[in-house]
Amino acid sequence: xxxxxxxxxxxxxxxxxxxxxxxxLDVSRIFYEIALNVRYxxxxxxxxxxxxxxxxxxxxxxVLHLSIVSHGTRRQLIHDVxxxxxxxxxxxxxxxxxxxxxxxxxxxxxxxxLNEFSIDFWGLPxxxxxxxxxxxxxxxxxxxxxxxxxxGHLDALRIIVETSTPMESLESLRIQLTASIYPLTDAGNxxxxxxxxxxxxxxxxxxxxxxxxxxxxxxxxxxxFVGLDHFPLLHRFHIxxxxxxxxxxxxxxxxxxxxxxxxxxxxxxLWLHPAGSSxxxxxxxxxxxxxxxxxxxIPEFPVLKDLQFYPTHLRGGFDAxxxxxxxxxxxxxxxxxxxxxxxxxxxxxxxxxxxxNGPNKTLISLRLxxxxxxxxxxxxxxxxxxxxxxxxxxxxxxxxxxxxxMNNRSLTSWGLYDVGIWCGGSVFDGExxxxxxxxxxxxxxxxxxxxMKTDNTP
Numbered sequence: 044x045x046x047x048x049x050x051x052x053x054x055x056x057x058x059x060x061x062x063x064x065x066x067x068l069d070v071s072r073i074f075y076e077i078a079l080n081v082r083y084x085x086x087x088x089x090x091x092x093x094x095x096x097x098x099x100x101x102x103x104x105x106v107l108h109l110s111i112v113s114h115g116t117r118r119q120l121i122h123d124v125x126x127x128x129x130x131x132x133x134x135x136x137x138x139x140x141x142x143x144x145x146x147x148x149x150x151x152x153x154x155x156x157l158n159e160f161s162i163d164f165w166g167l168p169x170x171x172x173x174x175x176x177x178x179x180x181x182x183x184x185x186x187x188x189x190x191x192x193x194x195g196h197l198d199a200l201r202i203i204v205e206t207s208t209p210m211e212s213l214e215s216l217r218i219q220l221t222a223s224i225y226p227l228t229d230a231g232n233x234x235x236x237x238x239x240x241x242x243x244x245x246x247x248x249x250x251x252x253x254x255x256x257x258x259x260x261x262x263x264x265x266x267x268f269v270g271l272d273h274f275p276l277l278h279r280f281h282i283x284x285x286x287x288x289x290x291x292x293x294x295x296x297x298x299x300x301x302x303x304x305x306x307x308x309x310x311x312x313l314w315l316h317p318a319g320s321s322x323x324x325x326x327x328x329x330x331x332x333x334x335x336x337x338x339x340x341i342p343e344f345p346v347l348k349d350l351q352f353y354p355t356h357l358r359g360g361f362d363a364x365x366x367x368x369x370x371x372x373x374x375x376x377x378x379x380x381x382x383x384x385x386x387x388x389x390x391x392x393x394x395x396x397x398x399x400n401g402p403n404k405t406l407i408s409l410r411l412x413x414x415x416x417x418x419x420x421x422x423x424x425x426x427x428x429x430x431x432x433x434x435x436x437x438x439x440x441x442x443x444x445x446x447x448x449m450n451n452r453s454l455t456s457w458g459l460y461d462v463g464i465w466c467g468g469s470v471f472d473g474e475x476x477x478x479x480x481x482x483x484x485x486x487x488x489x490x491x492x493x494x495m496k497t498d499n500t501p
Contacts, residue, residue: 087112087161103153110161111147148179157184158212161192163219164199173199177206190215190253196223197262201236204243215253215279216244222260237266248272255312258284265289268296277304281312281351286330288318298337305341311367312351316382324356331360338363338370347371351379361389365396372399377408384412384439390420398427410435416466418448425457425483433491434459438466445475454483461488473497 087110160180164173185208193200197220218240244254244267251274258264264284280301290297301313313334320326334355350371354364361383368375378397385393390413397403406428413420416438424431441448462479464471470490476497480486489495 084108086110103150104155106154106157108159108161109154109157110163112161112163145175148176151176151179151183154184158188159190159192160184160188161194162203163192163194164203173202174206177203181206181208185209186211188213190217192217192219194219194221196221196260197233197236197240198223201239205239207243210247212250213247214250214276216247216251217253217255218257220256220258220260220262220264220284233262234266237262237264238270241267241270245270245272248274250276252276253279255279255281256284257281258289261288263289263291265291265293265296268300269293271296271300273303275307277307279310280304280308281310281314283312283314285318286315286333287326289315290333294333298333301337302341305344307346308344309346310349311344311347314351314353314381316353320356321382327355327357327360331355331357331363334363335359335366338366341367341370344371345374347374348376350375350377351381353381354383356383361392365392368393368396369399372397372403373405375406378406379410380412382412384414384437386414387417387420391423394420394423394427402426403428404430406431408433410437412437414439415443416441416445416448416464417443418452421448421452421454425454425459429456429458431457431459433461434463436462436464438464440467445471446478449478449482452482457483458485459483460485461491462486463490 084105085108086106188210189212191210191213193203193216195203200218200220244251254274254277256264256267282297286294301311315330315334317326317330320330344367347367350367352364352367354361364380368378375397380393390411393411397406407430409424409428409431413436416436424434462476462483464476464479476489477495480495487493487495489497
């Protein structure tokens, strides 16, 4: 075999997909190292789908992302551990909960290069003895991880954050609140748990760049935002929850948080669809008023590139959506409208907002839900969004045939490359998609596949 310098092997490896690198262990020592790094870059202890991994030091040092997931009971945790073959223990049977926990603790010390840690304990009661395990985790890699994902009910998250050490390198925090499956034993003080979580987040204020909060629980998180500090480096803020469940008392803290970080946000998600509003649109009223009151005082989103927004079913919420677009029109690259089907008039107004300062050559990707698809809409997009590369449309049930809409239309100057259309509960048929491509000759891809075959669905 020809001997090549290590630098050249590393350069060649950059062009090989990870799925192929796994099969190139025998090519050279360099490829052996690279393939092992790819294979063990991310591991998870997560129940029935867990992989059996020999967590000796040679393997553990290659792990960059570790997930600890328990979706069941204490017995499930024991089952999870038994599915793994640890370096010095082998496969163990008849483990106690304490011994299963100790096995996890014993292998944590090998993760010396870990930079991302995920903990999902929604299936464990808060009475479970997590502290020894957590102490071992934080002492091993707490100071070096850059991304932390926490998932579980509020009391479990309180235990996690109260055991943590200062996280000097943490830049991204993602929190997912779930309902406890042990409501009788986990009936803790929710206010104290929220305040503990707030204290933990505030401790990250000098360096945090990403904050994401998704909540599927009926938990009032108003106090979490009322006392949050300013985060000078915050670039991404995602919140997804039911507004009427998460902010029943005081959403003013969330308003101040959005307003005070508007100048640094590259990526903003305000996905606050209230529970019940799909059936009763009047449930949107408090959110609609809050959105408008929050966005209206913000003069500009000067660096915003990615926006996901639930505009509500009411005028005030939609006006807030348009204001956000207008105040980021020079920088916005990706726009997604969530959970509300826009009328043709609303869609035209949205396109006009994007072209607030003239034809928009900045926006690359657009995803919309629309009640109907009309020729006026496609003409407006072609004229006012000339820089658009990718378009996703989710349409109700079109009354006018697609053939009639596109008849005699030739949008030869539009540079749209990729398109996907969902209509009436299914992917647009291949004939209609090809007709669209003939009307827009620049289209070369359906549904982001890089080709125009129509046998693949999103």
